Amino acid sequence: MSARIDTPTNNSDFSAAKCEALTNQYVRSDGILRPGNTNCAGCGMSLGLQWLDQGLEGEKPTMVIPACCGIVTAGGFPTSAYGVPTVATTFASSPAVATGIAKVRGLNGETNPTVCWTGDGGTYDIGMATLSAAAERNENLIYICYDNEIYGNTGGQRSSATPLGVKTTTTVQGKAERKKDVMAIMAAHRIPYCATLSLAHREDFLRKIKKARQTRGFRFLLILSPCPTGWKSEPTDSVELVRAAVGCGLFPLYEVFDGVRYRINARPDGTPLDRYLAGQKRYKSESIDVGLIHSQIREQWACLEALERSFPARKED
Amino acid sequence: MARALVTGNNAAGHTLAVAGEANRVARGCCGGAYPITPQTEIIEFLRGFKFTKGEIVPVESEHSAMAVCIGASLAGARSFTASSSNGLTYMTENVFAAGFYRLPIVMIAVNRTVGPPWNIWVDQGDSLALRDAAWLQFYCESHQDLVDTILVAFRVAEDRRVMLPALVAEDGFILSHTTMVVDLPEQNLVDRYLPPCRVPHQLSFKHPETVGGLTWPRETEHHRREIQEAMEAVPAVMREALDEFEKIFGRRPHGAFTAEQTEDAEVVLVACNTMARTVRRVVEARRAKGEKVGLVKVKMFRPFLREEFAKAIGSAKRVGVLDRNHSPGSGGIFWNEIATSLRQRPDVLLQDYLVGLGGGDVLPRHVEEILDDLKARKQSEEPIWKEVAA
Numbered sequence: 001m002s003a004r005i006d007t008p009t010n011n012s013d014f015s016a017a018k019c020e021a022l023t024n025q026y027v028r029s030d031g032i033l034r035p036g037n038t039n040c041a042g043c044g045m046s047l048g049l050q051w052l053d054q055g056l057e058g059e060k061p062t063m064v065i066p067a068c069c070g071i072v073t074a075g076g077f078p079t080s081a082y083g084v085p086t087v088a089t090t091f092a093s094s095p096a097v098a099t100g101i102a103k104v105r106g107l108n109g110e111t112n113p114t115v116c117w118t119g120d121g122g123t124y125d126i127g128m129a130t131l132s133a134a135a136e137r138n139e140n141l142i143y144i145c146y147d148n149e150i151y152g153n154t155g156g157q158r159s160s161a162t163p164l165g166v167k168t169t170t171t172v173q174g175k176a177e178r179k180k181d182v183m184a185i186m187a188a189h190r191i192p193y194c195a196t197l198s199l200a201h202r203e204d205f206l207r208k209i210k211k212a213r214q215t216r217g218f219r220f221l222l223i224l225s226p227c228p229t230g231w232k233s234e235p236t237d238s239v240e241l242v243r244a245a246v247g248c249g250l251f252p253l254y255e256v257f258d259g260v261r262y263r264i265n266a267r268p269d270g271t272p273l274d275r276y277l278a279g280q281k282r283y284k285s286e287s288i289d290v291g292l293i294h295s296q297i298r299e300q301w302a303c304l305e306a307l308e309r310s311f312p313a314r315k316e317d
Numbered sequence: 318m319a320r321a322l323v324t325g326n327n328a329a330g331h332t333l334a335v336a337g338e339a340n341r342v343a344r345g346c347c348g349g350a351y352p353i354t355p356q357t358e359i360i361e362f363l364r365g366f367k368f369t370k371g372e373i374v375p376v377e378s379e380h381s382a383m384a385v386c387i388g389a390s391l392a393g394a395r396s397f398t399a400s401s402s403n404g405l406t407y408m409t410e411n412v413f414a415a416g417f418y419r420l421p422i423v424m425i426a427v428n429r430t431v432g433p434p435w436n437i438w439v440d441q442g443d444s445l446a447l448r449d450a451a452w453l454q455f456y457c458e459s460h461q462d463l464v465d466t467i468l469v470a471f472r473v474a475e476d477r478r479v480m481l482p483a484l485v486a487e488d489g490f491i492l493s494h495t496t497m498v499v500d501l502p503e504q505n506l507v508d509r510y511l512p513p514c515r516v517p518h519q520l521s522f523k524h525p526e527t528v529g530g531l532t533w534p535r536e537t538e539h540h541r542r543e544i545q546e547a548m549e550a551v552p553a554v555m556r557e558a559l560d561e562f563e564k565i566f567g568r569r570p571h572g573a574f575t576a577e578q579t580e581d582a583e584v585v586l587v588a589c590n591t592m593a594r595t596v597r598r599v600v601e602a603r604r605a606k607g608e609k610v611g612l613v614k615v616k617m618f619r620p621f622l623r624e625e626f627a628k629a630i631g632s633a634k635r636v637g638v639l640d641r642n643h644s645p646g647s648g649g650i651f652w653n654e655i656a657t658s659l660r661q662r663p664d665v666l667l668q669d670y671l672v673g674l675g676g677g678d679v680l681p682r683h684v685e686e687i688l689d690d691l692k693a694r695k696q697s698e699e700p701i702w703k704e705v706a707a
Contacts, residue, residue: 060522064388077536080527085520087391088529089384090410096381100347100388100396101520103372107345107394112522130384133377 032056032063037073037081042235044225044242045070045146047199052115052144055209060084061115061142062105064098066127067091068119069153070146092127094118095134095143102140113142113213120147120161124180135189138217145220148227149179150282156230164296165288168230174287178296183222183256190259191218198253199223200243204265208255224251232281241279247271249297252304255313263313264304273297319501325492326355328460328499329425329485330362332467333397335507336423337363337371343513344393345370348422349385351378353404354437355489356427360399379404383411383422390420391528393519395471397422401489402429405443409450415482416451417540418529419547420516421474422482423467424452428590428641429489430675438676439489441590442642445618445650451544453483453551454619456589460497463487465562465570466616468502468510472558475514478550484619488591489676502566510565548620555617573617576629578604582611584692585633587655589615592639592672592679599684610688615651623658630659635666637691639684640700641673648700666691669700677706 033049052061063086065071071088074080089097094116102114123131123145134141150168151157157170160180167174186194193215195208212219224245226238233241245251249268256262273293277283323331337346350360350373363373371394374385379400386396400408405426415422426447430440444454455470457463463485470483487493502510518528532540555572563569578600579585588596593614603610613629630636636659640649647653652669659665670687673679683705690701 062520071530074527074530077527077530077532080525080530082527083525085522085525086527086530087388087520088527088531089387090414092380093384093387093411093414096349096376096384097388097391099374099376099381100349100385100390100394101392102388103347103374103385104344104389104392104394107347107370107372129377130381133381137374 031083032061033073034081034083036075036079038075039069039073040229040235042226042228042238043069044148044199044223044227044238045073047239048146048223048225051202051205052209055206056113056213057210059112059213061113062101063087064089064094064101064114064116066094066118066122067153068122070117070119072153091122092130094122094127095130095139095141098141099134099137099139106140114140116141116143118143118145119152120145120149120159121151123147124160124182132189135186135191135218135220138191140216142212142219142221144223145182146223146225148225148230150227150230152227152230164292165285166282167285167287168282174285186220187256187259189218191220192216192258193219194256194259195221196251196253197221197223198242198246198251199225200239200246201253201266204253230282233279237279241276244271244276248273248276249301250276252300254304255317257313257317261311261313261317262304262308263317264308268301319503320498321501322496322498323460323501324358324494324496325460325463325487326358326427326494327362328464328501329399329467329487330359331501332464333359333423333425334363334366335502335504336468336471336511337395337397338368338504339507339511340395340514341368341370343515346395346397347372347374347385347389348396348398349374349376349382350398351376351382351400351404353379353401355429355493356399356401356425359425359427379408380411383408383415386422387411387415387418387420390422390516391418391520393514393516395514396420397424399425399427401427402431402443405447406431409447412447412452413450414529416544419480419518420482421471421480421514423470423474424482424484425467426484426486427489427493428486436675437489439491440641440675441486444484444486445642447484448619448650451481452619453481453617454486455483455617456486456615457492458590458593458614460492460499462571463492464499464502465568468507469555469558469562469570471511472561473551473554476554477517479547479554480517481544481547486590491591506565510561551620552622571614571616573622574626574629575614575616576631577612577614579611579613579629579631579633581609582631582633583609584635584637584688585611585613585630586637586639586684586688587613587615587651588639589618589651590641592641595679595681596639596684599681599688603688621654621658626655626658627662630665634664635691636668637687638667638669639672639687640669643671643674652700666694666697668694668697670703671700672703673705675706677704679705
């Protein structure tokens, strides 16, 4: 049912003292993500969970994780790589389960944050109604989507976060539809705080976690999270790919306050789009129209700039 | 004791509310709420109740209503909700999850036909579809039975030896929307009857655990067997819960089965919910004429106590089951359980009657016809479609 200790099983070499030492080393470590997790090399989630931990500055969260790689991360019972209380929920349910937890924590005067940690499948697709409802009720939750633009856990099928033209196992000719703009959807709920987070911009990432922590109500954070297995990229390139995505303007870093006030955190710096695309075989497809991606980036920035100009964030935001 | 003239739904809503309120001394209460005919008044009642330490969350679906209950229960609160029909089928994934997480959530199922085609009237097919979901299941024949069973359900579900969710079923409209005089439980008595809810695997920062993560076949075998053992602990826990109920409230709710006039009965009818009351009238009338007939009312469907059922029919040689449900390709769901229970009794002629499906009004004359058929038949046959709505 649940795990407490990383018990070394079927190995008589482990003396009581060695077990104790291992227990101290692994079990009692304070982090959200402990050593021994099952994440692939280069998975964006590994860095994201560690930075989440650092951004919370010692405040222990309750993690609510639906069906996704994030719950495989824990490893098999009776061990768990999560060093904080964690619930593995059904696929579409994490914001509703988290609602129950956060309500009871609130009734009992407990201030520890309740954090949903979900993939794009659980956010953009199957969990969208649950997410929308929890946001509309302005539940006191931090909802984080680690978006790898694919159903990674099941071996790489399209989601509505998969970009136009990208090859997946269910879009072998390349995806025919554009990526859903989940930030716009969440901002339209007029929730207190929405932000995009980059795994190549640590200070900005930590500041946004801190901002989320200090805000009450529903907070939505979106992380572009490389999946070397699904993106067909090199694990060592993950952080650089995110840096390129931000630099070329494909993944804008911005915040939305109360759904109506915008702040852009980083503008395109002239990084060529190809630096992002070239390192990923999922973009090696005849269905990829680089000119079209360029024009979509321009369109996206025109919208964002107009929004920030017309509805700027306040100093105190 | 507060006597009141109330509908089944108001009685259920009141009882859930006072049970939730009783946990104000511990971690409070919390549940999700979503409307569906004919249970809607229950969640309306709960939303209107002023809890000292509790909150009912108006969610966007039954699936999320149960998800909120799961979160609340994992955080240590007493948790409950209500649903019906397609609400239950939509909720199903999280109904299973609640059972497998071993959370003592109580849910009222106001029985209604599953659609399409859409039909709001009573049929037990909705809650019976959840019979494999590691939940206790209780079926209630009257308003008072409903009130008492809800309290017993909390007590049994939250007992550490059981630690499983419980579903309490009432007939849509026939019970949910009719009024009867009921002894509504008062807060101070419920406070005495229900100890503070303690979920042993409540989420804890001191002992961080991953609840519901990955397991291998070996752990799954253990997990399922532990659930079976918890189910097997129910009869003893239930007996204690009924004893304690009698001490505090001065009346004793029915147990798993109620055997009525079965000691010398040659023919026994089996029924649940309000249909059992109709059968009771017919049995009493036939007894007055000297016929050796009896009734076994099924109150607890999960766990199904097979040996206890086999005893309940006494020495009867003919048993007829009234099933207000239909498992396509098989027959009545109660009948299936009862056939298994009577596998050591080849001398019993067991006949299934599918009756009152989709809310057809089962009248005493229909029960008379079933009794006559049962008494006259040479052998049993496939489930008989006993249509009553013509």
